[in-house]
Amino acid sequence: MSTTFTASPLSPAKSRPNEAIAKETPPPFPFSLLTKCTSLRQLQQLHALAIKSRLQHHPPLLTKLITSCPPSAMDYARRLFDQIPDPDVVLFNTLSRGYSRSDDPIQSVAVFARMLDAGVGPDDYSFPTLLKACASAKASEEGRQAHGAAVKLGFADNIYVLPTLISMYAECGELNVARALFARTDGRCVISYNSMITACVRSSRPSEALALFRELQAKGLEPTDVTMLSVLSSCALLGALELGKWIHEYVRKNGFGSFVKVNTALIDMYAKCGSLEDAIGVFGDMGSKDTQAWSAMIVAYAIHGHGSKAISLFEEMLKEGIKPDGITFLGVLYACSHSGKVEEGLGYFRTMRGRHGVIPGIKHYGCVVDLLARAGRLDEAFEFIDGLPMQPTPILWRTLLSACGGHGDVDLGKRAFERILELDDTHGGDYVIISNMCASDGRWEDVNRIRQLMSERGAVKVPGCSSIEVANTVHEFFSGDGKHPQSEAAHRMVDEVVERLKSVGYVPDTSRVFHVDMGEEEKEASLRYHSEKLAIAFGLINTPPGTTLRVVKNLRVCGDCHSMAKMVSMAFDREIVLRDLNRFHHFKDGLCSCGDFW
DNA sequence: CAAATAACCG
Structure with missing residues (x-):
């Protein structure tokens, strides 16, 4: 798909008397192509043209060439830079900006230091560039030093520098420092x-x-x-x-x-x-749509469970000649994994690099793991992670762990869980999944060991929280608590709902309740007042019949709440739109848009 | 040439 630049017509007519003169005149350089340069190869072609045009030592052109370097070609940019005898501040900034967008942004710090060593003073754009690099590298120490230097050189209150300082601190997780700086404006x-x-x-x-x-x-x-x-x-x-x-x-x-x-x-x-x-x-109303707009729409279909629509939109995008990027592919792969289209998903994954020139990153691998694992191809998913060209993140193992939970593969689940432990980055949810798996398999010793491990590592179970917007106010409910003013009524309504649903065949699914030392009744009680049930009940009480209930939950919806919501949509004739941690469930007439594949 | 949307698992 990559376009190749062709040189401007520069072959002079052969048998003309002024041939010698024509040779003396260098061919014009196609400046307009500079900004369209997207790959190293195109850049090298342009550089070659520059040499033909005898512009290879022309600083503005070299600056432009460096500016046009794609983030992956910073070594090349560096070589160009080193050919320039006395780089000025603009050139240093250009190189620094290039690094700040590359995958080694911290190199900007070295460029900045070299600039100062060379006796070149920073301008209004030097610090923003440097700080941006610190932000994208999440390098708070370097960021603080840069801040110190900005103070020393009188740039700290500069209108270009201050906003970048704020965003740098925020990006490095120091929101309080960012707030303090903002307060000083x-x-x-x-x-x-x-x-x-x-x-x-x-x-x-x-x-x-x-x-x-x-x-x-x-x-x-x-x-x-x-x-x-x-x-x-x-x-x-x-x-x-x-x-x-x-x-x-x-x-x-x-x-x-x-x-x-x-x-x-x-x-x-x-x-x-x-x-x-x-x-x-x-x-539909947008006049012109870029890659990002198409991607956002693909992701929108994907999180609502419309895998086929997401895919056909992607195909339409290609037909329109819009180039997909890494995020487009995340949307497509996500759409496939959440609708069980394993082969399609793998097919798209394989075309990424060759046909579309998009290098798969760790998140794309994560989608592939999800694709395989969700569909029950657990061993393949395991091998896929082990064979990756890069160090897997805990997220990849967590994806596998969660799928093992869904498919009841305790042994593989334990292996995935161990990998997360090795990486020393466990979440409360990991313990909940593995412990539930062991519990439903009757492995009580394992369950106790896991709970002990959980407290040793200081992991905490995030409490479930669901909110519902009623009459422009957001109401929050936590599992089993009574903080909301109408909590009593909501609890009573849940009781009523459960009784009514039981008469039409609802059976509470207590098999996955986390606490081991509970009797059946206690388990049912803890399940009964899950936050999403409270929010739904609250909505049933406080909105006119027929109103769609929109609930947002901070965790993944549990199986029991999912089946209850389906029944509510039927028995109470309500549509329910439930936002999970990362996707939507539309309940209507006893069915869910996810097709129970989530 | 400052601020920046879209992003795998729970």
């Missing part, structure tokens, strides 16, 4: 607001982000497209559809409706707030 600069709002989003604090947005509005500052991106992302995190719709209106009224990225964020927001129809609407 006079709050008159939208860009600083943007970086602080984005910092909150990146640290999963959507409510704080929205509060800052309201503050910005109250001050009469004009939000930018970037503000809208972060605000929409906050709505997506919260799953707050009503608020999201309001922001959509705001976007339209304030002239952001034609921004491709804002529309892409709208697609994502609607998809994550459970309204696939609205996402489709935004996508």
Whole structure:
């Protein structure tokens, strides 16, 4: 698929008297091709042309060549750079920016140091570039040193530097430092607001982000497209559809409706707030659509369980001549694994590198593991992880572990669990899965060992929490607690629902209850008041008959709640849209859109 | 050439 550049026509007519003169005149250099350069090969072709055009020592051209270097070709960029005798600050910045986008961003720090050694002073863009590199490398120590240097050289309050400082600290997990820096700004600069709002989003604090947005509005500052991106992302995190719709209106009224990225964020927001129809609407209304917009729509179909739609959209995208990127493939692979299309998924995975020039990364491998494991091809998944060209992350083993849980393969599950232990990065959920597996297999000694291990390693079980938006207010319920003002009523409603469903054949599935030392009744009780059941019951009480219930849960939905929700959708004639940790379940007429494959 | 959406498992 890669395009090859052809040189401008430069062969002069052969038998002309002025042939000698024509040879003297170097061929013109095709500057317009520079920005279209996407691979090392194209870059080398351009460099060759530059030499033919006798421009190889021309600093602006070398700078442009370095700027055009794809992130994977930084060695080449470095060689070009080293040919320049006295690089100026712009050139140092260019090289530094190249590294900050590569997979070795920390190299920017060395470039910056070399610049200072060479006696070249930084300009307004040197620190932002350096700090961006520290942020993407999550190098907080280097980031702090860069901050120190910025203070020393008088750049710390620079309007270009301050927002980057804020986002660097946030990216390095130091939201408090970011907040403190933001507080020192006079709050008159939208860009600083943007970086602080984005910092909150990146640290999963959507409510704080929205509060800052309201503050910005109250001050009469004009939000930018970037503000809208972060605000929409906050709505997506919260799953707050009503608020999201309001922001959509705001976007339209304030002239952001034609921004491709804002529309892409709208697609994502609607998809994550459970309204696939609205996402489709935004996508359909977009005038021009880039790779990201198509990807967002593919992911939207995928998380709603519409695997075939996601795939046909991908094919349509290819027909339109839009180049897929790594994220497009994550969407496609995700769609396949969540709808059981194993062979299709593997097929797409194999075309990534050759046909589309997209190098698979660890997340793509993760999708393949999920693809195989979810479909029950557990041994293959295990071998696949072991044969990877890179060190697997705990996530890959966790994917396998969770699938082993679903398919009841205790022995393989234990092996996967051990790999997570070796990597010393266990989550509470890992212990829950393996312990439940051992429990349902009657391996009580193992269960006790696992629980002991869990407390030794200080892992904690994340409490289940579900929320439901009723009349523009988000109500939160935790499993079994009584904190919500209407908790009593919700509990009683659950009792009522359970009784009614039992009469139509519902049997509580207590086989996977975590606690071993419980009697059957206690187990049923702990299951009965799972947070999603409370939220659904609350919705049944507080909304008129027929209203769709939209519930967001912080963990994966459990099997018992899943089957109960199906029955509620039938017995109470309600649609229920339940957002899991990472996907949606649409319950209607006793069935779920996931087809019980999740 | 500052701020930046989309992202595998739980």
